[in-house]
Amino acid sequence: MLSIKNLAVKLEEEDKQILKGVDLEIEAGKVHAIMGPNGSGKSTLSYVLSGKDGYEVTGGEATLEGEDVLEMEPEERAAAGLFLAFQYPVEIPGVGNMTFLRTAVNAQRKARGEEEMSAAEFLKVVRARAKELKIDADMLKRPVNVGFSGGEKKRNEILQMAMLEPKMCILDETDSGLDVDAMKLVAEGVNALRSEGRGFLVITHYQRLLDHIKPDVVHIMADGRIVKTGGPELALEVENNGYAGILSEVA
Amino acid sequence: MAEAALKQSATEARLAGLDMPQGGWSEAARRDALARVTAMGLPERRDEYWKYTRPDTLVQADPVPAALFDHSDEAPLFDGIDRLNIVFVDGVFDAEASDDLTLAGVSIERLAEASADIHWARDLYGVLEANGQKPVERPLAALNTAFAPDGVLIHVTGKAAKPVNLTYRHQSETSDAMLHHVIRVDAGAEITVLENGPAAARFNKVMEVDIADTGTFHHVRAQGRDHERRAATHIFARLGAESIFKSFTLTANGVLTRNECVLELTGDDAVAHVAGACVGDGDFHHDDTVFITHDAVNCESRQVFKKVLRNGATGVFQGKILVQPGAQKTDGYQISQSLLLDEDSQFLAKPELEIYADDVACSHGSTSGAIDEEALFYLRSRGVPEGPATDLLTLAFLAEAVEEIEDEALRDEINARLSGWLERHRS
Numbered sequence: 310m311l312s313i314k315n316l317a318v319k320l321e322e323e324d325k326q327i328l329k330g331v332d333l334e335i336e337a338g339k340v341h342a343i344m345g346p347n348g349s350g351k352s353t354l355s356y357v358l359s360g361k362d363g364y365e366v367t368g369g370e371a372t373l374e375g376e377d378v379l380e381m382e383p384e385e386r387a388a389a390g391l392f393l394a395f396q397y398p399v400e401i402p403g404v405g406n407m408t409f410l411r412t413a414v415n416a417q418r419k420a421r422g423e424e425e426m427s428a429a430e431f432l433k434v435v436r437a438r439a440k441e442l443k444i445d446a447d448m449l450k451r452p453v454n455v456g457f458s459g460g461e462k463k464r465n466e467i468l469q470m471a472m473l474e475p476k477m478c479i480l481d482e483t484d485s486g487l488d489v490d491a492m493k494l495v496a497e498g499v500n501a502l503r504s505e506g507r508g509f510l511v512i513t514h515y516q517r518l519l520d521h522i523k524p525d526v527v528h529i530m531a532d533g534r535i536v537k538t539g540g541p542e543l544a545l546e547v548e549n550n551g552y553a554g555i556l557s558e559v560a
Numbered sequence: 561m562a563e564a565a566l567k568q569s570a571t572e573a574r575l576a577g578l579d580m581p582q583g584g585w586s587e588a589a590r591r592d593a594l595a596r597v598t599a600m601g602l603p604e605r606r607d608e609y610w611k612y613t614r615p616d617t618l619v620q621a622d623p624v625p626a627a628l629f630d631h632s633d634e635a636p637l638f639d640g641i642d643r644l645n646i647v648f649v650d651g652v653f654d655a656e657a658s659d660d661l662t663l664a665g666v667s668i669e670r671l672a673e674a675s676a677d678i679h680w681a682r683d684l685y686g687v688l689e690a691n692g693q694k695p696v697e698r699p700l701a702a703l704n705t706a707f708a709p710d711g712v713l714i715h716v717t718g719k720a721a722k723p724v725n726l727t728y729r730h731q732s733e734t735s736d737a738m739l740h741h742v743i744r745v746d747a748g749a750e751i752t753v754l755e756n757g758p759a760a761a762r763f764n765k766v767m768e769v770d771i772a773d774t775g776t777f778h779h780v781r782a783q784g785r786d787h788e789r790r791a792a793t794h795i796f797a798r799l800g801a802e803s804i805f806k807s808f809t810l811t812a813n814g815v816l817t818r819n820e821c822v823l824e825l826t827g828d829d830a831v832a833h834v835a836g837a838c839v840g841d842g843d844f845h846h847d848d849t850v851f852i853t854h855d856a857v858n859c860e861s862r863q864v865f866k867k868v869l870r871n872g873a874t875g876v877f878q879g880k881i882l883v884q885p886g887a888q889k890t891d892g893y894q895i896s897q898s899l900l901l902d903e904d905s906q907f908l909a910k911p912e913l914e915i916y917a918d919d920v921a922c923s924h925g926s927t928s929g930a931i932d933e934e935a936l937f938y939l940r941s942r943g944v945p946e947g948p949a950t951d952l953l954t955l956a957f958l959a960e961a962v963e964e965i966e967d968e969a970l971r972d973e974i975n976a977r978l979s980g981w982l983e984r985h986r987s
Contacts, residue, residue, distance in 0.1 A: 359941050362933070387943035399938040403956025409939070412952065417943035452956075469942060 310374060310508040311335040311358075311391075311477050317368035317533075318350075318357050327353045329533035330369065333510075335477070340509040342519055344544060345530035346552045351512045352396060354530075355481040359393040360386050373477055387413075388420035390476030394466040394483050401453040406465070409453045410435060410472055417473060438471045442498050460491030467498035478502070479510045484518035496521030516548040531556055567601040571699075573621050574602055578707045584675040589686035593705035596690065600699040609696055612876040612908045613818055613847040618700060618792045623736040623762030626788035629813075634980060636727070637756045637782050637973055643725040644668075646712060650730060650760045651737025653710055657727075665718035666751060671711040671740060681713045681742045688768040688796035692822035696851065701794040701820070704766040708740035711766075716749040716775070723752040728759035730786055735760035741767045745775035745803075752967070753777070758784025758814075763791040773800040773827055779807040780970050782977065783817060787843070790816040801827025801856070808965045810974050811838040811846050812981045818847040825852070825859040825887075835864040835964035839978065840873030840905075841985045847876035848896075854887040854920075863894040866961040868954055869905035870985070880912040883920050890915075892922035899957045900928055901987075951982040 311333070318328040327350045335341045345351050357364050358371060360383035371378050378386050401409065415425040426434070439449060442464045454462050463483055470478055480499065484492050499522050503509070511522055519527070519541065527543040528535045529552070537543065537555060546555060575598070580590055603615040617624050646668075647657035653670055661668040674681065686705040692698060714724060726741070737760035745751060749772075759765070771777050783791060791814065797805050811817055823832045838846045852861045867875035877896035898907030909926040931953055939949035955978060962978070965971040 361937055361941075382946070383937060383940035384943050384945045384949075387941055393941055395938070395941075399934045401932075401935045401938065401953070401956065403959040404952055409942075409952075412944055412948070413939070413942035416945060416948065420943065420945075473942065 310337045311371070311510070313369070313371045315369035316357070316366070316371055318353060318364050319367050321363050321365045326367070327364070327533055328357070331533070331535055333528070333535060335508045335510055337476075337508050338505045339525045340503065340511060340522060341526045341528065342511045342513060342524040342544065343528045343530050344513060344516070344547055349530045350533040351530055352481055355393055355479050355512055358479060359383060359391065384416065384420070387473070388417045392470050392473055392475035392478045394470060394478065394480045396482040396485060398454050398462040398466055400455045402455050404453050406451055406453050407435065407449050410469065413469070414472055435472060438468055441501065442468050442471070443494060444468055459486035460488070460494070463487060463491065463495050464498065467495055471498065471502060476506065477508045477510070479512070481512045482514060483511070484513055484515065492518060493521060516544045519544045529555055563606065567604050570604065570619060571598065571602045574619055574703070577621050580707055581672070581709055585677055585679045585682040586671070586685050589682070590706045592690070593686050593702045596693065597699050597702040597706060600697045600702065602699050602703065609849070612878070613816070613845065617790055617816060618762070618764070618818065623734060624788075624790065625733045626730070626761035626786060626790070627733060628730060629758070629784070629786035631785065637977060638725050638754050640973065641723060641725070641754070641969060643723045643754060645725045645727055647727045647729060648710070648737070648739060648759070650732045650735035651710070651739055651763070654729075663724065664721040665716065665749065666720045666724065667715045667717065668724065669713045671713055672709060674713055680715055680744060684742050684744060684768050684770050685740070688770065688798055689766060689794070691798070691824065692794070692796045698794060698820060698822070700764055700792045701766050701796070704738050704740055704764050704794070708738040708766065711740040711742070714741070714743045714751070714753070716743065716745045716751040718749055720751040723754050725754040725756070728755065728757035728763070728784065730758040730760055730784060730789065733761060736762045738764045740765070743767065743769045743777070745769070745771045745777050747772040748774045750776040751778070753779050754970075755781040756784065758786040758789045759791065761789060763789065763793070765791070765793045767795045769795065769797040769805070771797065771799050771803040771805060774802045775800065776804040777806070778966065780965055780974070781808070782810040782974065783812075783814060785813040785981075787813050788815050790814070792818045793820065795821045797823045797832070799823065799825045799827060799830040799832055802829045803827060804831045806833045806964065806966065807835070808961070808974070809836040810977065811836065812977070813840065813844060814846065815843050816845050818849065820849045821851070823852045823861070825854050825856055825861065828857045828859065830856060830859045832860070833862040833964055835961045837866050837958045837961040837974075837978065838875065839868045839981050839985070840870070840875065842871040842873060844869070844873035845876070846874070848879070850879040852881050852892070854881070854883045854890045854892065856887060858889040859887065860891040861893070863896070864961045864964055865896040866958045867898040867907060868901065868958065869898055869907060870901035872904040874905070875907045877909045877911070877926065879910075879924070880914065881922055881924070883915040883917050883922065885916040887917045888919040890917060890920040890922065892920065894924035895960070896926045897957070898928045899954060900930055947986045950986070951979065954982055955979065
């Protein structure tokens with residue numbers, strides 16, 4: 310599904326190498342987790358994959374079902390099936406959440422040559438999905454993320470994911486700023502979307518999210534590289550020994 | 561030649577080419593206005609009030625020719641609104657294109673035809689304009705009072721059965737039009753006045769509005785999209801107790817537009833909202849100049865102006881709230897903001913508050929900014945291409961001004977027009 314080979318990335322504005330050769334293969338139907346200390350390059354990886362400005366790819370490649378995503382505009386990556394749940398979802402005053410969702414869904418459909426969703430059909434689907442995530446009608450009417458609590462913002466990310474039905478979902482520190490109940494709700498939303506044809510990359514600092522979203526594979530990232538890969542037990546090792554233990558072992 | 565002499569000769573040159581309509585109830589007001597404009601002289605670039613907008617082309621004897629604009633496949637604005645339509649072509653009334661001037665709750669006459677010696681409009685024609693000459697002079701408005709050959713006189717006695725739409729068509733590249741409208745809203749009466757169209761190569765328009773206690777006046781205007789047209793417009797309104805005045809203007813294109821709005825809140829608990837959204841691309845200069853005087857207790861005034869500028873377009877805002885002694889509990893709000901889509905465009909703002917009462921709440925703010933890159937990326941990451949995403953954010957920026965329009969159908973018309981404009985003017 311998502312194949313990353315020897316990906317090297319530096320900041321555009323300064324001479325700072327962030328990713329120093331990342332290799333990752335995420336298969337359809339699998340959940341991979343990346344854990345790592347602050348500054349290891351986890352979020353940069355998610356931004357580079359989704360096409361954010363400010364980064365320069367200096368080597369390697371990233372393909373989604375064989376297509377070079379790094380060559381695509383952000384909207385083309387989205388239409389190709391890539392989705393990033395933001396660590397810090399952006400507030401957009403003046404744009405209603407519903408308008409935003411419908412514009413996004415139909416823009417992707419249009420880009421893929423599919424028929425646009427009618428207003429009635431969209432409304433029906435969005436209401437059902439929102440209900441599962443305990444997102445009330447008021448949150449749908451309000452401007453995108455404006456005045457939302459931390460938990461509401463993250464649930465709104467998952468609602469977007471549910472509506473856009475991407476092939477490859479990247480969750481960037483989706484657990485940050487959430488209390489246990491909110492995290493459970495978000496995790497349930499994600500688990501409901503797990504399917505044969507869909508891959509997940511869950512970026513997190515802590516093991517606790519992985520209690521709720523059970524990963525198939527866990528990677529440890531440090532200093533711009535994947536330094537260790539294992540099963541779910543690797544996350545527990547981080548929880549028990551911290552990153553220091555694992556990193557010294559690798560070094 | 562000394563400056564004053566230059567100004568005088570420029571004024572004389574302009575006046576020489578104009579004929580004052582003779583006779584009838586308005587003649588005295590016209591003569592007074594001529595005396596005013598002669599004494600003041602027409603504006604010139606060194607005048608403080610015209611610091612950001614060059615008045616030359618508005619003042620010179622002949623207008624700069626303006627090419628006609630092809631509106632292609634777009635339906636004229638407000639065509640979908642049930643209204644009474646009054647059409648002026650290059651400033652000349654078009655009886656054929658206009659509806660019959662009969663409407664329940666309202667009496668409508670043309671200025672050119674209201675020749676009786678006694679007329680209700682005599683108490684207002686040039687009177688509100690003359691009041692509005694202090695503390696700042698507005699000579700183009702006095703010029704209009706003296707020479708405008710036509711306009712409409714609308715007396716609102718009840719709830720108007722539907723909006724009155726003044727449509728201004730532009731058919732001659734060298735037309736120089738002047739219109740003067742007078743609107744009187746009786747106690748408890750209510751009307752919506754719509755205006756749209758480019759009007760002429762050069763257009764000078766005055767609208768005087770007198771709203772009696774508890775009267776309501778809604779105004780939605782769209783200035784036509786002819787790129788080369790020039791316009792100087794003035795609204796002078798006087799608000800009685802518990803009256804409501806709400807005016808919104810959309811300006812898309814136009815090489816030069818100066819819209820002045822002079823409001824006086826003379827009765828307690830009056831509400832005045834004036835808002836504008838403008839979008840300019842390239843050779844575009846748009847000036848909103850607002851002066852609101854609070855002269856009564858517990859009144860509310862609100863100014864919301866938003867400008868989207870690109871490719872060297874210029875936006876100007878001069879807005880003042882004057883709170884007179886005794887105008888306690890005044891609630892005054894003023895915001896002017898520009899969205900600069902490139903580094904060549906500019907926004908010049910001069911917000912002012914002058915307060916002589918001690919128990920008031922007044923606020924003003926002015927900002928200039930670019931498109932929010934974070935928001936743009938967020939939208940694109942969800943699959944919305946850059947063009948439509950930018951449009952969505954631009955409409956969101958303009959929304960606070962557009963939402964000042966209370967009527968949903970009118971708001972939709974304006975939003976549709978804005979969307980269309982943005983789509984055609986993408987980079």
